[in-house]
Amino acid sequence: MAKRPTVYDVAKQAKVSIATVSRVLRTPETVRPATRDAVQDAIRILGYVPSGSAQGLATQKTGVIGMFLPGFDAVEQLRDFTPSTKDEALLRPDPPAEGSALPQPDRLYFDEVLRGSEIEAWHQGRSLLINIGLGHSEEDITALVSDMAGKVDGMVVLARSIPDATLAFLRRRIPVVMVANAPQDDLPNADLVRVSNRKGMKALVNHLIDAHHVDSFAYIAGPDDSPDNHKRYEGFQEALSFHGINPATAPIYRGQFRSHLAHDITADLIKRRRLPRALVCANDQMALGAIQALNEAGIAIPDDVIVTGFDDIKETTSVVPRLTTVRQPMLDLGRAAVSVLAQRIENPTAPPIAIELPVTVLLRESCEGDMASETRE
Amino acid sequence: MAKRPTVYDVAKQAKVSIATVSRVLRTPETVRPATRDAVQDAIRILGYVPSGSAQGLATQKTGVIGMFLPGFDAVEQLRDFTPSTKDEALLRPDPPAEGSALPQPDRLYFDEVLRGSEIEAWHQGRSLLINIGLGHSEEDITALVSDMAGKVDGMVVLARSIPDATLAFLRRRIPVVMVANAPQDDLPNADLVRVSNRKGMKALVNHLIDAHHVDSFAYIAGPDDSPDNHKRYEGFQEALSFHGINPATAPIYRGQFRSHLAHDITADLIKRRRLPRALVCANDQMALGAIQALNEAGIAIPDDVIVTGFDDIKETTSVVPRLTTVRQPMLDLGRAAVSVLAQRIENPTAPPIAIELPVTVLLRESCEGDMASETRE
DNA sequence: TTGTAAGCGTTATCAC
DNA sequence: GTGATAACGCTTACAA
Numbered sequence: 001m002a003k004r005p006t007v008y009d010v011a012k013q014a015k016v017s018i019a020t021v022s023r024v025l026r027t028p029e030t031v032r033p034a035t036r037d038a039v040q041d042a043i044r045i046l047g048y049v050p051s052g053s054a055q056g057l058a059t060q061k062t063g064v065i066g067m068f069l070p071g072f073d074a075v076e077q078l079r080d081f082t083p084s085t086k087d088e089a090l091l092r093p094d095p096p097a098e099g100s101a102l103p104q105p106d107r108l109y110f111d112e113v114l115r116g117s118e119i120e121a122w123h124q125g126r127s128l129l130i131n132i133g134l135g136h137s138e139e140d141i142t143a144l145v146s147d148m149a150g151k152v153d154g155m156v157v158l159a160r161s162i163p164d165a166t167l168a169f170l171r172r173r174i175p176v177v178m179v180a181n182a183p184q185d186d187l188p189n190a191d192l193v194r195v196s197n198r199k200g201m202k203a204l205v206n207h208l209i210d211a212h213h214v215d216s217f218a219y220i221a222g223p224d225d226s227p228d229n230h231k232r233y234e235g236f237q238e239a240l241s242f243h244g245i246n247p248a249t250a251p252i253y254r255g256q257f258r259s260h261l262a263h264d265i266t267a268d269l270i271k272r273r274r275l276p277r278a279l280v281c282a283n284d285q286m287a288l289g290a291i292q293a294l295n296e297a298g299i300a301i302p303d304d305v306i307v308t309g310f311d312d313i314k315e316t317t318s319v320v321p322r323l324t325t326v327r328q329p330m331l332d333l334g335r336a337a338v339s340v341l342a343q344r345i346e347n348p349t350a351p352p353i354a355i356e357l358p359v360t361v362l363l364r365e366s367c368e369g370d371m372a373s374e375t376r377e
Numbered sequence: 378m379a380k381r382p383t384v385y386d387v388a389k390q391a392k393v394s395i396a397t398v399s400r401v402l403r404t405p406e407t408v409r410p411a412t413r414d415a416v417q418d419a420i421r422i423l424g425y426v427p428s429g430s431a432q433g434l435a436t437q438k439t440g441v442i443g444m445f446l447p448g449f450d451a452v453e454q455l456r457d458f459t460p461s462t463k464d465e466a467l468l469r470p471d472p473p474a475e476g477s478a479l480p481q482p483d484r485l486y487f488d489e490v491l492r493g494s495e496i497e498a499w500h501q502g503r504s505l506l507i508n509i510g511l512g513h514s515e516e517d518i519t520a521l522v523s524d525m526a527g528k529v530d531g532m533v534v535l536a537r538s539i540p541d542a543t544l545a546f547l548r549r550r551i552p553v554v555m556v557a558n559a560p561q562d563d564l565p566n567a568d569l570v571r572v573s574n575r576k577g578m579k580a581l582v583n584h585l586i587d588a589h590h591v592d593s594f595a596y597i598a599g600p601d602d603s604p605d606n607h608k609r610y611e612g613f614q615e616a617l618s619f620h621g622i623n624p625a626t627a628p629i630y631r632g633q634f635r636s637h638l639a640h641d642i643t644a645d646l647i648k649r650r651r652l653p654r655a656l657v658c659a660n661d662q663m664a665l666g667a668i669q670a671l672n673e674a675g676i677a678i679p680d681d682v683i684v685t686g687f688d689d690i691k692e693t694t695s696v697v698p699r700l701t702t703v704r705q706p707m708l709d710l711g712r713a714a715v716s717v718l719a720q721r722i723e724n725p726t727a728p729p730i731a732i733e734l735p736v737t738v739l740l741r742e743s744c745e746g747d748m749a750s751e752t753r754e
Numbered sequence: 755t756t757g758t759a760a761g762c763g764t765t766a767t768c769a770c
Numbered sequence: 771g772t773g774a775t776a777a778c779g780c781t782t783a784c785a786a
Contacts, residue, residue, distance in 0.1 A: 394758075396759045397756060409755060409756085412755080433762090434761095
């Protein structure tokens with residue numbers, strides 16, 4: 001790993017000027033084949049790799065897209081990597097988990113989006129620079145984001161992963177595409193990529209009414225500050241109104257996108273004998289909590305109560321009955337985000353781009369009952 | 378998004394020289410508080426963000442670690458992101474899958490390693506530059522890797538994700554840490570981070586013999602070119618030898634880390650009435666295939682035949698009976714890799730670092746039988 | 755403590 | 771078709 005060779009070394013080796021070396025790399029057709037070969041040989045011999053920093057400086061672009069991932073509570077994962085000294089590996093009985101294991105939903109979600117971004121980045125001939133926001137202090141995050149901003153041509157930002165002020169700052173400097181964030185008043189003409197939460201919930205509830213003649217609902221909502229949550233509730237309302245049901249007659253219970261609260265809400269509903277025909281939950285975690293409460297009380301799903309979720313997290317198919325839910329195209333979200341960002345980078349003055357990706361309602365036993373006999377698609 | 382301000386703009390605004398601006402950023406303590414504040418104000422007012430490229434050029438380091446992910450067969454994921462025009466979301470009945478769904482194992486594996494790398498990169502104050510190797514041609518991959526090499530201080534390379542020649546080339550230019558690759562003759566003094574495949578398999582097989590008195594085995598192996606596969610088989614042999622069983626008496630069946638082949642091998646074993654007491658598989662996919670074949674034939678697991686896997690992929694706990702397997706600390710693999718790489722970058726001449734992470738044998742019903750009564754840990 | 759100026763390794767605009 | 775040479779934006783001796 002001697003000192004890395006530069007254009008000058010290559011030029012000398014090939015007996016040409018550095019300009020020619022650069023041309024061979026960028027516009028090979030403008031250089032005579034003979035010289036071109038000479039340069040390429042030199043490059044090979046020296047193992048020359050152009051400096052990205054120098055290229056970036058000269059061209060004013062890096063070919064890199066930044067992506068900032070929110071940090072979870074993973075900071076405590078701080079064990080050491082002590083080489084194993086024992087000659088035996090650890091044995092551990094691993095009995096089946098009781099109750100529903102607490103899922104770690106966001107993580108899978110981001111993994112999918114990330115993967116989609118990687119794929120599209122590849123298509124665009126760009127790299128992805130990723131950072132995870134483990135430092136919980138706002139300064140830390142701002143510093144990190146600012147640092148990234150200096151290294152990339154544009155940035156994909158996941159909904160609510162960075163403070164508003166930081167986001168505003170960022171948007172002054174480089175193109176930014178928001179993912180899964182509903183347009184907000186304070187974000188005029190931002191490029192964004194999202195998913196049709198409203199339509200998904202609406203279609204789901206329409207189905208409950210049309211196919212299952214549900215006439216009484218309860219809605220277990222997510223946190224107030226979640227745009228997703230609002231959009232879903234809008235869809236819920238629309239479906240009800242459309243069928244002449246006054247949405248006001250369907251009670252809302254405020255949750256936190258967590259299964260625990262939904263479990264308690266449901267248990268309370270059971271105790272007070274206020275169970276509706278269908279329990280519509282703003283996301284899967286909560287639906288799982290509800291199912292657990294119903295199962296504990298021996299209430300039949302879907303015969304007594306229908307339960308639905310949103311997101312299609314992994315656990316929805318391991319619970320009994322399997323949960324009817326709405327799947328978001330996470331991978332496409334990532335793909336679309338990077339695609340839009342690339343367009344924006346190439347054409348900074350084009351009008352704002354907003355993409356809405358369609359969702360899919362997955363009908364499963366928690367509303368359909370036994371499906372085993374149906375033909376598999 | 379006017380032209381991005383530079384040190385010069387900041388200097389002018391704060392009425393100092395560009396050197397002072399730089400100092401405020403890098404060594405604030407060397408500048409008088411008054412001037413420091415002036416500069417910081419200017420930075421704030423202008424929304425100044427240092428150019429990573431310029432910094433990289435000047436300091437000869439980027440603060441970025443590269444990571445190259447292998448590309449699967451995901452290239453065909455090429456639909457468009459057509460905004461949904463329909464007002465209704467798509468409804469789809471989603472009956473339970475028959476048979477064991479085909480898992481996509483590597484992907485989860487890499488996601489874990491990636492996540493670990495992100496976490497450690499954060500600890501090290503570095504960013505991660507990732508690229509996925511979708512272009513199947515060797516030139517494409519080499520070009521991509523070479524491009525990355527120009528942008529990073531070092532690189533984490535997953536086992537067999539890039540061609541040997543490219544790897545050799547890469548190692549001449551920048552520090553490289555190999556992940557999950559057994560040391561090979563052609564890779565002298567490489568830094569590497571791996572997992573004790575051998576010890577894991579050995580402990581597992583020892584357990585089968587000690588606790589379950591297994592005296593006849595068959596081994597369903599992975600591909601010949603996989604170091605993991607070899608290490609696991611070594612562990613298998615060692616355990617047998619240790620107990621005075623001649624490994625030669627346990628037939629080996631060559632698989633491909635795929636469930637399909639293992640299924641057929643097992644079915645064949647059944648037909649020929651050659652089933653051993655225990656079927657030890659080199660990874661989970663194959664074990665799942667074996668279980669499927671046994672279930673189809675109505676053979677009891679573990680009463681008639683014990684089956685074991687390796688990796689602990691998601692599906693191991695949804696199959697019946699749940700699969701006894703060996704879990705690798707994927708997240709720690711990533712963490713360790715970045716940690717080692719950071720050390721290497723800071724001290725290029727230190728002796729090679731090799732870390733072996735311990736694995737955990739997870740005893741589940743496919744060898745233990747009913748565990749429901751046991752106390753949960 | 756602060757300023758001046760010389761790189762860092764490219765690209766790109768001119769001449770030739 | 772090729773070669774000088776001036777940016778590009780920052781860091782860092784070296785001077786002041």
